[in-house]
Amino acid sequence: MSEPARTNRGLAEADRSEMRRRYPQAFRAPVVERCLSLAIVVGGAALAIYTLWRFGFSPAKFVDGLDKLGIVVVLMMPPDPGSQLWHYASALAETLAIAFLGTLGAAILALPMSMLAAKNVVANRILHFASRRFLDTIRGVDTLIWALIWINVVGLGPFAGILAIMTSDFGSFGKLFSEAIEASDRRPVDGVLSAGGSELHSFRFGILPQVMPVLMSQVLYYFESNTRSATIIGIVGAGGIGLYLANEIAQAEWQRVAFIILMILVTVSAIDWVSSKLRLAMIGRRAGATA
Amino acid sequence: MAKTLAILPPAQLAPLAEAYRAAMAVKRRWTIGGLAVLAVCTLLSVWAGQVDIVKFWTGLPRFASYLSDIVPRLRFETFAADMAEWFWNFDGWLALLWDTLLVAYVGTLAGAMAGFILCFLASANLTKSTPVRFIARRSLEFCRTFPEIVFALMFVYAFGFGPMPGVLAIAIHTAGALGKQFSEVVENVDMHPVEGLTASGANYVEAIRFGVVPQVLSNFVSYSLLRFEINVRGATVLGFVGAGGIGKELISSIRQFYYADVSAILVIIIGTVFLIDWLTEILRHRLLGIVGDTR
Structure with missing residues (x-):
C-alpha cells in the first residue's frame, strides 16, 4: 500500500x-x-x-391549403359509395388482377433474363454488361409511363395495366434475381458438374434450390407493393380503382373518395397479411430473415 | 480398386425408404396444391383483367412501330443539326427536370425528418407505452399505403397546381416508408448505451441523442439516399396530375403524339436516373465504409 x-x-x-x-x-x-x-x-x-x-x-398559402384540406376531411365523413358500390368492387378486383398477373408474368419472364445477367451463370462480359444496362433502362421508366405506352398497343383497360406492371417489374426482378444468383454458393454447382450433370442440370439442382426461397420472398414482397401501385395505374386509363379515385377527386365527391380510400386500405392490409403468412409458410423463419 | 457402397439389409432399409417416400409425397402434395391455387388465381385474374392474347398479338407490331416512331432519324452527315432538332427544347426540359429533382430532394428531406421523429415512438425497445406506439405505427402505415400520386391528387385540389403539392405528397409517403425502415433499425440497436445513459440520469431525448443516434445514423442516411433515388423516379410522373416537374411535359407530348419529344424527354429522364443511382451508390458505399455499418 x-x-x-x-x-x-x-x-x-x-x-x-x-x-x-x-x-x-x-x-x-x-x-x-x-x-x-x-x-x-x-x-x-x-x-x-x-x-x-x-x-x-409562402406560409400564408400553406395555411390556406391546410385549411382547405381540413374542409375536405370534414366533407369526407361519413364515407359513402353512393350508387357506385358494385363499380368500385369490380374495379378493385381488376386492381388485384393487375397486381397478381403483372407480378407473376414479370417473375416468369425475369428468371431466364436474370441468368443472362448473372456473372456466375453466363460468364460473358459483354452479355453481362448489356443485359444489366437493358434492365436498368427498363427500371428507369416509371410504371405509369409504361402504362401510357402499352395503352397505345392494347387500348385502354386493365390489360394495359398488367403489361405495364409486368414490364417495369421485369427490370426490377431481373436485377434482384441475378444478384441472388450471383450470391449463391458455387460448391453445389461444382458437385453437380463433377457428377456428370450438364450446365442446365447444374442450374436446376445446384443454384435453383439455393435461391428459390429468396426469389419467392422477393416476388411476394413485390406483389404487396404492386397492389399499391395498381391502385393508381387507372389514373392514366390502364384499369383498376385509380380511374374512379381520380374522377371522384376531380368532381369533389369527397364521401365517395373516402369510401374508395377505405376500400384500398382494407384490401392492401388483407394482401399484406396473406402474403406475410405465405412467406413464412413457404420459406420458414430462417430464410425469411436473410431474404 | 473397385469400391462398393455399404447397403443396409432390406429389413432395415424398407422403413427408411418408406419414410422417405412419405416425406416426399407430403412435399409433392403441397407443391401440387400450391400450383393449383396459383392456377385458379391466374384464371380468375385473366378473366378480371380482361387479358386478350389476340389483341396483344395484333397490337405487338404497334409496340415495335411506336418504339421506332419515337426514335428520331439521326443521319451521320447532319448529326449535329439532327441532335439540335431532337432536343430543340433542351433548356426548357432541363429547367423542368431541375424542378423534379428539387421536388424529390425537399420531399425526401422533409419525409426523412418526420420519419426520424416518428421512428423512435414506433420502436418497441424505446417506447414502452402501447397506445403511443400503436398510434405512431398506424400513422406511418397510413402514410405509406397510398402511392404519392394519390396524395398529390388531393393536394393539387387543396394547394393548387404546381410543385408544392408534389413536395408534400412525396414527403408524406417518404415519412411512412422511411419511418418503418428507421424503426426496424432502431429496434435492432445495442441497448447497453441507452441503459448506461438512463442510469446516469439522462432523459428520453438525451438517451436517444447519445445512445441510439450514433449507432443508427449511417444506416438512416443510407436508407434516405435509397429513398431519394426512388423518389426521383416517382417525381417524374407527379406532373401527370399537375404536381409539377417534367411529367407534365411528358404526358402532353405522349397524348399529342409528339414522338420525337417523347423519346427526348425519356432519354433525359433515364440519363438522370442513371446518374442519381450512380452518385447515391458511391455516396452510400463511402458512408458505410467510413462510418462503418452498424448492422
Whole structure:
C-alpha cells in the first residue's frame, strides 16, 4: 500500500486525460470532419430554402391549403359509395388482377433474363454488361409511363395495366434475381458438374434450390407493393380503382373518395397479411430473415 | 480398386425408404396444391383483367412501330443539326427536370425528418407505452399505403397546381416508408448505451441523442439516399396530375403524339436516373465504409 490513496474521482480524472491522449477521436472529431459535416448540413438546408423560394412557397398559402384540406376531411365523413358500390368492387378486383398477373408474368419472364445477367451463370462480359444496362433502362421508366405506352398497343383497360406492371417489374426482378444468383454458393454447382450433370442440370439442382426461397420472398414482397401501385395505374386509363379515385377527386365527391380510400386500405392490409403468412409458410423463419 | 457402397439389409432399409417416400409425397402434395391455387388465381385474374392474347398479338407490331416512331432519324452527315432538332427544347426540359429533382430532394428531406421523429415512438425497445406506439405505427402505415400520386391528387385540389403539392405528397409517403425502415433499425440497436445513459440520469431525448443516434445514423442516411433515388423516379410522373416537374411535359407530348419529344424527354429522364443511382451508390458505399455499418 505504498501508492498514495486516490479518491475515485481522482482516478477517473487521471484515466480520462490518459484516454483523451490515446483516443482523441472518441472525444472530439477532427477539424476536417467537423467542417465537412457542418458544410453538408448548411448546404442541404440552403438547397431546401432555395427550393422553397423557387416554388413560391409562402406560409400564408400553406395555411390556406391546410385549411382547405381540413374542409375536405370534414366533407369526407361519413364515407359513402353512393350508387357506385358494385363499380368500385369490380374495379378493385381488376386492381388485384393487375397486381397478381403483372407480378407473376414479370417473375416468369425475369428468371431466364436474370441468368443472362448473372456473372456466375453466363460468364460473358459483354452479355453481362448489356443485359444489366437493358434492365436498368427498363427500371428507369416509371410504371405509369409504361402504362401510357402499352395503352397505345392494347387500348385502354386493365390489360394495359398488367403489361405495364409486368414490364417495369421485369427490370426490377431481373436485377434482384441475378444478384441472388450471383450470391449463391458455387460448391453445389461444382458437385453437380463433377457428377456428370450438364450446365442446365447444374442450374436446376445446384443454384435453383439455393435461391428459390429468396426469389419467392422477393416476388411476394413485390406483389404487396404492386397492389399499391395498381391502385393508381387507372389514373392514366390502364384499369383498376385509380380511374374512379381520380374522377371522384376531380368532381369533389369527397364521401365517395373516402369510401374508395377505405376500400384500398382494407384490401392492401388483407394482401399484406396473406402474403406475410405465405412467406413464412413457404420459406420458414430462417430464410425469411436473410431474404 | 473397385469400391462398393455399404447397403443396409432390406429389413432395415424398407422403413427408411418408406419414410422417405412419405416425406416426399407430403412435399409433392403441397407443391401440387400450391400450383393449383396459383392456377385458379391466374384464371380468375385473366378473366378480371380482361387479358386478350389476340389483341396483344395484333397490337405487338404497334409496340415495335411506336418504339421506332419515337426514335428520331439521326443521319451521320447532319448529326449535329439532327441532335439540335431532337432536343430543340433542351433548356426548357432541363429547367423542368431541375424542378423534379428539387421536388424529390425537399420531399425526401422533409419525409426523412418526420420519419426520424416518428421512428423512435414506433420502436418497441424505446417506447414502452402501447397506445403511443400503436398510434405512431398506424400513422406511418397510413402514410405509406397510398402511392404519392394519390396524395398529390388531393393536394393539387387543396394547394393548387404546381410543385408544392408534389413536395408534400412525396414527403408524406417518404415519412411512412422511411419511418418503418428507421424503426426496424432502431429496434435492432445495442441497448447497453441507452441503459448506461438512463442510469446516469439522462432523459428520453438525451438517451436517444447519445445512445441510439450514433449507432443508427449511417444506416438512416443510407436508407434516405435509397429513398431519394426512388423518389426521383416517382417525381417524374407527379406532373401527370399537375404536381409539377417534367411529367407534365411528358404526358402532353405522349397524348399529342409528339414522338420525337417523347423519346427526348425519356432519354433525359433515364440519363438522370442513371446518374442519381450512380452518385447515391458511391455516396452510400463511402458512408458505410467510413462510418462503418452498424448492422
